[in-house]
Amino acid sequence: MSTFEYPEVGTYxxxxxxxxxxxxxxxxxxxxxxxxxHFDNLTNRYDHFALAGTxxxxxxxxxxxxxxxxxxxxxxxxxxxxxxxxDHLELARTLHDIRDVYIVEHADCGAYKAFLTEKKLKEDExxxxxxxxxxxxxxxxxxxxxxxxEGEEDAYYNINVHCFFIDLRGNVSYLESLHKxxxxxxxxxxx
Numbered sequence: 001m002s003t004f005e006y007p008e009v010g011t012y013x014x015x016x017x018x019x020x021x022x023x024x025x026x027x028x029x030x031x032x033x034x035x036x037x038h039f040d041n042l043t044n045r046y047d048h049f050a051l052a053g054t055x056x057x058x059x060x061x062x063x064x065x066x067x068x069x070x071x072x073x074x075x076x077x078x079x080x081x082x083x084x085x086x087d088h089l090e091l092a093r094t095l096h097d098i099r100d101v102y103i104v105e106h107a108d109c110g111a112y113k114a115f116l117t118e119k120k121l122k123e124d125e126x127x128x129x130x131x132x133x134x135x136x137x138x139x140x141x142x143x144x145x146x147x148x149x150e151g152e153e154d155a156y157y158n159i160n161v162h163c164f165f166i167d168l169r170g171n172v173s174y175l176e177s178l179h180k181x182x183x184x185x186x187x188x189x190x191x
Contacts, residue, residue, distance in 0.1 A: 006039050007174035012162050015100035019046040020092045023104040024054045032170030047092040053111030055136035058082045066120040101140055105129035106166045126165050130175045137161035141178040
């Protein structure tokens, strides 16, 4: 049995609460993703949202120049993918007090091959995935989420987002994190 390589402990701040995991629909790496989540002590502490290309089609509007024009015109607008993802995030946040999101990209992604231009696909694969993952991460992280617990109705917080890349052998690389030091809940200013 081989051992997998995961990001070194201390590379990013491990979540203390429940997590929303956003990954691709690729069947080849399902068990590898599960092993990584167990390694990060997230057993039974995550909601899983699978979307072809992970972050790719949720960021079309901000990254349009990298997409094959025919795919955009044939398939129309992917705003419904974004809306579904953000609706799911809001529900998971409300039901399970989600404070962290894991965006997990992977090697040899069919959605990337189907939607991106040849020029974009010729870039370093991990760098390409990082660009789209960080674009989605920024959007999730920069939004201020209203606290919903009793006594915190006038407070808000930002969700921490951690981006990863899994190769075809199941090894996980850290890409980037967006987080607040201790995620303090801040009071909203009254105008």
